Amino acid sequence: MLALIKREIQDHLVYFIAALASSAALIALLSTAAFHFERPGGDLFIGLTIPLIVILVIVFSAMGVTQMYLDRNRRISAFLSTLPVTRSRILTAKIITGVLAILIVLLPVTIAAVALRHLLLPSIPVFANLITGFVTTTFLMLFACYCLGLLTGWTASKITPTFGALGLNLILFSLIIVKGFGPEIRLLLVLVIAACLIRTWHKFTSTSL
């Protein structure tokens, strides 16, 4: 499994680099916003995180699409299946890689947010809950978009994964506007993730390679 994960990371290194860069950018924005919040224009930095998160949504969806599209069209899984590797393991390795990329973005940001909270804010419970809620929902949203990418990427066509995934992701992202960051959206996202992964698993394990 480690060899498969390593292979996926090496093949999609550009996404990990993008994840690191996004993480750094988010931390910079958050820190600047936190230290300049009471100055005029300080909340602009908070506002800038929103387009960055939208970009992240598109990037992770693209990662899922790329993983499956390249696999299908370069017949990578067809080759790997001749080795002592099952299709389930190949897919699991892809998913773990996606999760790792998302964690590379979110974990440092979370640590930075918690540190800033301890530095600048009193220990009032609501701040911890705010950070936890936001981070959990963002993780689930990014993972859901990634899973949508996996689902739509297994095709020979270029149009379906590009526009199909983009459209679905934008609709999914609008769920945050409709439902906020509370437990309802988390439940819905978990259901979307489960449905996407089950369908992807079924498609990947039963299709001809």
Next chain:
Amino acid sequence: MFLSLSLFLASLWCKSILAGIMPLDDGTVSLTPSGLLPDERENDPNIAFQSTVGAHIIRPEASPALGIANHLGNRIFESRHVRIWYFSLPGEDSSWLYLDKSSGQINCRWTDVQRMPDGTSTRKTVQLYIGPEGVSEIPDRKLGRFTSIIEDMSETHLLYDRDLRRFFRLDLRKRTITKGPQLLKDDLHKPADIGILAKNRTILDLYWQPPAMKKSQDDEGRVSYPPPPLIREGYSTYQPDRYVLVLDESGRIDLLDTETLEFAGTAGYLPAPQTLFHSKERVTPDDLLAYRVIPVALKEDHKYRGMIAAAVSREGTALTLAVFDEKGVLINSRQTMGKSSGDYRDVPSSSTFFFGAPWAPVMTIGKFALENLHPPILSLASYFTASTFEAGSGHRALFLLPNSFIGMNGRDARQSFLEKLLSAFLLMGPSIILALWLNWRVGKDAALVGLSRKARRWWMLGTIAFGLAAYITYRLSRPKVTLVTCANCGHPRRPDMDKCHRCASQWHVPDLTPPPWRVLDSAREN
């Protein structure tokens, strides 16, 4: 879910357009004179305009009720849901007042700044912990626990604990907490809010204008205005003599004596806006998208004179304004009205919202059509559960639609249950027709594809119940097999089944003509 989300966004777009084209006047209501001032004040010859109370729907599309706005709004400081009633962070002089759920005590901190005679100042940080049994500078279990409280953290600092069934008055300067008498278990009073009674303030504007005085001009041509009557309007600068308003879960508004912490009579009730489908006479706080209540007192004696209340209906299409006197008797009330398109009669704004303005009927039909693409079973469930949802949550509902036409019909207080149900089915007519048609298509395709009878039955039932969503799911998950013509019956059959699912014949592949001979292993031949 994607279908529901897409329908929601499309429906929201229709509603936003409806809100945008709604005439401003249709969302505004006013009463002149207000009826709260004594007659001699109101009829003073120096008055140019009498006092007015007015209310206005700021955002009929109820964007603050959308998930993200609602979520963030409930978590900002001084929000009731977050239990932080005050928060200020200017460096060392940070101060706050919040309920710590883990200890069940109120945590309070501020910095006392004292000026010395020599011009310097001393700073002393005060930290207090407050429980039902007392106030202390250190956390102490003996102070007790608050469990489920509602609060008015204005100057009066009043609390009500639902589990303890008592009111409390907190005095931070004196560091005391006063308990009121405990309400009986079966007491009719069920407080829901104290003091500043408002919900979704950004949706509704409520104001009170004192009488405007006439200007006078002296011989030299200088204009002056006589001083206005000494009238202090309520709300942020309200200083009651001893009463504060308490909103009950039933929608009734009571007066609470701040000295004795007992109820001192009724102040009024939340007025019921007139909706498209006739609503109940009395409404509860959960039935309203927004409300605001302003008590009124005169500056000269701070005596409670009465209150003005405005309420916006669930759908955000109707507004009612009501004025109550000091005894809680309704003086006057008015609904928002619009002009009907044909004969320019006055009709309730909940009707003109959907049909009044140009293009409104088109958007209404669009909204209706989108609601009919929703799964019929969820539409039916929306009908039955329409009243159970809190008003704001209906604006971010994806699956059950309490603000749909069917939901509104479910809340119709005028008709009997049977009449309501029949009209609900009429409203769901396009949805039912669509579901039946899709059901026919699914049944036909499932038979063609060779699904078992049981599977076909379940899919057909599912399509009737869930309509378009089930049909899309079926199309995405149906077996993707290329059918082959059966040599026996001539109909398409599935190659992955041993027998034809129509005529049960075995396989015969006429397009392949293998030779009649075989050279097989002698063991196999045997």
Next chain:
Amino acid sequence: MNENVIQVENLVKYYDGRCVLDGIDFAVPRGCIYGLLGRNGAGKTTIIRILLGLEPATRGRTLLLETDSASLPAKTRGRIGCVAEGHNLIQNYKVGRLIKLCKDLSLQWNDESFNHLIQTFRLPTDRRVRDLSMGMRAQLNLSLAMAIDPELLILDDPTLGLDTVARRQFLELAIEIIQKQGRTILFCSHILSDVERIADRIGILAAGKLVVDCPLEQLKERVKKLRVIFPEAAPANLYLTEIVNRQVQGREMVITVANWNKQKQTILDTFKPSSCTEVPMSLEDIFIECTRPSAEPGQVA
């Protein structure tokens, strides 16, 4: 332990409504070298892909090392070496990286044997797979398949693209494997001389059916090509069954018969032919006879 390493039962495969395999049954016993033959498009690669779990069967069952092909666990896959048609390798990888990947994923790896092969074939490890010639890719594929010391080796046209020398080297490798106890090979090839050299059993696919499935020696015994000269015109009907092919020219008839036996000889003798000589057939000849479309117009009296 089951004697059969590969078992195919009533295998049917349809591609977009077109039947390719129509009820294939065969078994490959342990230690056997099975040559699966057929014309282009007969379904050989399809059978191999279904066996390896790369393609789902429409109907029927396939077992590989006593496990259903559709759900082969990783451990079982580790015992199978495979050289697929077209040498499906990850094209954009460097050879070195590909080797490392296969090594990391394999359950067992014979470094010594692999390095020996790499040196023998002189494969560059710093070049990308797509930059290798077809032959070099075949050699790399073979080396990777052999390095895991497979219990079962499945080869789909493995010598495609190899020069004569490399082909000979491969055959010698295959023989080396055969000599290891318990190793089984299933392979398809169009170079029938190679198949004839090493195969124990032969299977021939035609029109979606396995028309031949027997040991090679038995095949040569049972399929006979006879040149028969009759005193007068050749009879229209010889009342012989299992005629594979028949060509008539005047008094001469060349007839290929399957499952030749004494009974058929007796039937032929009743027509009192002037002469009846057997035409020796190689495997290639048998294959051509068996897969030639039957009843060519103008050649049967």
